[in-house]
Amino acid sequence: MDYFEPKTVSEALSLLDQHGDQAEVIAGGTDVMVDIKYSDEPGCLVNIKRIPDLNAIRESNGGVHIGPLATIHELEESDLVRERLPLLWQAAHQFASLQIRNTATIGGNICRASPSGETLAPLLVLEAQAEVTFSDGARTEPFGAFFQGPGQTSLGSRGLLTGISVPFPAAGSHAVYLKHAVRGPMDIAMVGVAVMATANGDKTALDDVRIGLGAVAPTPVRAPKTEALVSGKALDAALVKEAGASAASESSPITDQRSSGEYRGWIVDALTRRGLEQCWQALTGKEVA
Amino acid sequence: MAKAEYTVLGTDMPRKGGVERVVGKGVYGIDLNLPDALSGGVLRSEHAHAKIVNIDTSEAKAIPGVRAVVTAADAPDVRYGRSYIDRYILAKDKVRYMGDPVAAVAADSQALVKEALGKIKVTYEPLPVVVDPEETMKESAPTIHEDMPLPKNLPEGVQVKNVCGYAAVNIGDAEAAMAEADVVVDEVYETKMIHPQYLEPRIAAARPEEDGRITVWANAQAPFPVRTEVASLTGLPLNSVRVISTGIGGGFGGKGSGVTSSAGLEPICALLALTAKQPVMIVMDKAEETISTTIRSGCKIWIKTGAKKDGTLVARQGKVVYDAGGYSGFGNQAGGRCTQMVGGWYRLPNIHMDGFTVYTNKQVCGPVRGPGGPQATFAMESHMDSLAAELGMDPIEFRLKNVPEKGDGIVGVPKLRDSSLAETLNTAKEKIGWGKVKLGKNQGIGFATGAWIEGAGPGGGAVVKMNEDGSATVHIGKVDYGTAAPFGIPMIVAEVLGISTDDVTVLNVDTDASPWDAGTVGSRSMLVSGNAVKLAAEDARDQILRMAAGQLEASPEDLEIVDRQIQVKGAPSRSVSLASVCNAGHNEIGDVIGRGYFDSKASQADERERGSSQPFTTHAALVEVDADTGNVKILKYVAVHDVGFVVHPKAVEGQIEGAAAMSLGQALCEQVVHDSDGRTLNPTFVDYLMPTINMLPRIEAVTVSGYPGAGPYGTKGAGEIGSVPPMACIANAIYNATGVRVRRLPLSPENVLRALREAGK
Known part of the structure; x- marks a missing residue:
């Protein structure tokens, strides 16, 4: 197995062009190293960790620019993320153990494109944009288009994720990320639900409700029907119940060794209800009645 | 026993070898560094059940740097096993689980091993393939071992x-007595395979x-059976x-090769x-371990019990189907113990149990911590809680009504000389706050008792x-193994010889030099080696005192050793140093070598005569159930144990x-x-869910005293019994x-x- 440590993005891209499917990009290594141990080695490893300036977290154009090499712990430690992107902060905070957070990068979490990736549903809800770069140029696209299937992204084998742009959520919005796993943060999510909303002027209804679901479809997904169901409405117990069931019906979870698809559906229902209730309470100061 | 009786026993001296382990010195098997050693590896079956038509090793052998490729054909035509002699060193003719070793390679590097x-x-x-232990018993199931007979003791007419x-288990007349019961509860329980990890x-x-x-060199728990x-x-x-024996970083029965006859790594x-x-x-890989080495079996348990209105137990009937896996391994022993323990340890005059241990196309049963006991319990x-509920009785009162007392027999024990079960129940009730704690929504308290009957087994020397x-x-x-050898053994020697534990070196096992032993299993280290070492130390002390008696002009009986000085009792100024006597011994008797042997037969005869004192326990848990997700959080956990005399309180606490x-x-x-093909779907720690620290409560370990056991100074085994009650305890709290009532493990959020x-909740 060959090993490369490109010093620039263009050097990395030319290596990817040269080696195509044979190349595996590595940054934090928390997934790739495990894969190498348990399956066949890739033809070559392209370690992008040494490319400078790809780990910045800074304010930019009404939002936050995040470099893909920023570690999950750097997100967790960033005041900017904590104060302005609390949804992403919560996901980072519930992400595995500190040891993993210290080495895993947000770019790795995204490019792995595992449906259960902790930061993915929050990025969808935050309507963040991926900056993807190929040897012939760069473009930005929404993460909804970026994720194409389990382990599949629009990068293919020749692109690099070079930046993540997250717009600031509307002033006064509230968001929660709820993760369900047998062992809590120390485990891969069985279901992750991100809910973000604002309240109308007199705090009698929710506006712009966004719901993202992780680990219950081939890619992280939004739940648009459920979002439409509750947006512009006052939450009561019946509507919350309806919303939970609706979100479950918008998911398509699989059955595997961790749990049945049926159970994952129940959890989407439960966590969506919980997320909506928490947003309602935070935004209106009232319990859902 | 009052602590003052002893100088060393009852203290919390640091673990021998503890610092080395904490700072990462090379004490474990994996740290072994043999000059010029080749790397070895094992080819494992990718089928759970298949005939081996042909094995072609020619290409592997031709790789430069590959030094040996072996199959069953390269070994003597000999099988091994414990109750059934049913296994070759490497699979021959047939493979019987996915992970069964088929061939092995030694080469200059690990990469070459993998390639070969x-x-x-x-x-x-x-x-x-058959993976379900009930299915395998049916006529329609495939035959897993063509030349293994059914057990000789099977009742007639059983197909x-x-x-x-x-x-x-046959005690009294369960069928007739069941008809006399006021209340009968009939249930089925199921547990899954776990790996000791x-x-x-x-x-x-x-x-x-x-x-x-x-x-x-082996990091195995039983070096002598490995030698065999x-x-x-x-x-x-x-x-x-x-x-x-190398140092061992945990085994929990899983490293009992030789005892289990089912791993074969050392012979390979x-x-x-x-x-x-x-x-x-x-060196085995973690995923390889999880799919191929010995495990705690899953089993299915049918249990039906009748009681009188006042809660008096009258009869129990039941059946156990216990999964041995592809080979018999430790299955028969564990399945038998499981069957006995479903019979229970309460006063119950009529019991009938049938226990079947069966072959399936899965990995093999080992003696994992309390083999059969946690599942049975x-x-x-x-079931005891279900009965209490059916009777409308408090679960503690119901159990107390049926605890055995001095003179009673329980399954596996003809006569008890005392019984600590009631005290453990009452202490657990008190410590968890039963009836006193105000329970929140979806909170509950559960109890479960446990026993680990000290069974017959070979003796051992020191x-x-x-x-x-x-x-x-x-x-x-x-x-x-982190138990008797670094704690109790040096403490006993120090106590008897009037020296410090720093003056005592306990050698790890070398079969060329160490006394024979059946293996570090069965909570028997203190019983066997502890008793033996006490006798050996006393033998050495007697030799020393006989020599000192001449120098001090006193009779040996009047001498004692205190802090490395041999002195006349009551006249400590008349003394001579232990060192000088040991040194002088070279000119008199050669070495002072004390020898001791735990006579298992004599001990058992004594226990039959006087009755035996068995370890009992009660655990109590306070849990909260998330009714939306099924998640169970343990808020408080108390483990009350009678382990007889406590030699090292911290070590016992750690065991519990x-x-x-x-x-x-x-x-x-x-x-x-x-899956139904017999493939393990969760071989790594990513998917095999071990509990993490955030799931576990602080476990409050409490010991009760006054029930001395058969070990030295009255100890009882403490290593396994703590694993017996927790599953029932949590189920009862839920x-x-x-x-x-959840009758199937694990009590995972989904289940x-x-x-x-x-239940419509």
Whole structure:
């Protein structure tokens, strides 16, 4: 197995062009190293960790620019993320153990494109944009288009994720990320639900409700029907119940060794209800009645 | 016993070898560094059940740097096993689970081993696979061992197949008595396979010696049985095989090879070394361990019990189907113990149990911490709560009504000389705050009792060799497993000889030098080696005092050793140093070598005569159930134990906490998941869910005293019993919290939520 440590993005891209499917990009290594141990080695490893300036977290154009090499712990430690992107902060905070957070990068979490990736549903809800770069140029696209299937992204084998742009959520919005796993943060999510909303002027209804679901479809997904169901409405117990069931019906979870698809559906229902209730309470100061 | 009676016993001296372990010194098997050792590896079956049509090793052998490729054809035509002699060193003719060893390679590097294993071409003819222990007993199931007979003790008229063990409990007339019961509860419980998941991987290393002998290093719990297997499977006499025990980083029965007759790693390594004529070392990979080594079996338990209105138990009937896996391994022993324990440890005059241990196409049963006990107790103690509920009785009162007392017999024990069960129940009730704690929504308290009957087993020896400075070097047959060897053994020697534990070195096992022992299993280290070492130290002390008596002009009976001085009792100024006597011993008797032997037969006869004192326990848990997700959070956990005399309180506490934590893992999340082809779906720690610290409560370990056991100074085994009650304890707490009884492990969020939904909650 060959090993490369490109010093620039263009050097990395030319290596990817040269080696195509044979190349595996590595940054934090928390997934790739495990894969190498348990399956066949890739033809070559392209370690992008040494490319400078790809780990910045800074304010930019009404939002936050995040470099893909920023570690999950750097997100967790960033005041900017904590104060302005609390949804992403919560996901980072519930992400595995500190040891993993210290080495895993947000770019790795995204490019792995595992449906259960902790930061993915929050990025969808935050309507963040991926900056993807190929040897012939760069473009930005929404993460909804970026994720194409389990382990599949629009990068293919020749692109690099070079930046993540997250717009600031509307002033006064509230968001929660709820993760369900047998062992809590120390485990891969069985279901992750991100809910973000604002309240109308007199705090009698929710506006712009966004719901993202992780680990219950081939890619992280939004739940648009459920979002439409509750947006512009006052939450009561019946509507919350309806919303939970609706979100479950918008998911398509699989059955595997961790749990049945049926159970994952129940959890989407439960966590969506919980997320909506928490947003309602935070935004209106009232319990859902 | 008052602490003041002893100088050393009852204190919390630091673990021998503890600092080395904490700072990462090379004490474990995996740290072994044999010069010029080849790497070894094992090719494992990719079918759960198949005929081996052909094995072609020619391509693998042709790779430069590959020094040995072996199959069953390269070993003597000998099988091994414990109750059934049903297994070859490497699979021959047939494979019986996915992970069954088929061939092995030794080569210059690990990469070459991997390459060579990939080049071995095995032609299989797949056979139907059976993974369900109930299915395997049916006529329609495939036959797993063509030449293994059904157990000789099977009752007449029982039509079964693939059964490799049968155990019964027959006390009184259960059928007739059941008809007299006012209340009868009839239930079925099910547990899943778990892997012991010690953190240190299994290793084996072997070096052929110039004189034709072979030295084997193993992080196994039973070096002498390993020696027996290495010798038998490679065709060497016992005196040509030397097994040296390395440090062990956890085993929990999973490293009981030789005892379980089901892992075979050491014989395979020896065969490779003998073939290559070079040292070989094999280190197992975690996923390889999870799919191929010995496990705690899953089982299905039918239990039906009748009681009078006042709560008096009158009869129990039941059946156990216990999964041995592809080979008999420890299945018959564990399944038999499980069957007995479903019979329980309460006063119950009429019991009938049938226990079947069966072959399936899964990995093999080992003696994992309390073999059979935790599973039996999940059923039996959950069932006791169901009975209490049916009777409308408080679960503690119901149990207290039926606890055995002095003079009673229980399953496996003809006569008790005392019984601590009631005291453990009352203490647990008090400590958890039953009836006093205000329970929140979906909170509940559960109890479960446990027992671990000290069964019959071989004895074992000890040698205490005095050095000329008064220090002692000790040989026992039990390995340093973090239990007796680094705690109780040096403490006993120090106590008897009036020296400090710093003056005592306990050697790890070397079969060339150590006394024979059956293995570090069964909570028997203190019983066997502790009793033996006490006698050995006393023997050494008697030799020393006889020599000192002349110098001090006193009779040996009037002498004592205090702080390395031999002195006349009551006249401490008349003294001589222990060192000088040991030194002088070289001119009188040679070495001072004390010898002791635990006479198991005599001990058992004594226990029959006087009645025995058995360890009992009650655990109590306070839990909260999330009714939306099924998640169970343990808020408080108390483990009350009678382990007889406590030699080292912290070590006992650690044993109880570790055992409870292990079974809490099985209670909440652990299981090996197989698909219908017999493939393990969760071989790594990513998917095999061990409990993490955020799931486990602080475990409050409490010991009760006044019930001395058969061990030295009255100790009882403490290593396994803590793993017996936790699963039932949590199930009972969930029942108390929600009114829903979950009868299938694990009590995972999914299983709990499913049960809640089925109950309409």
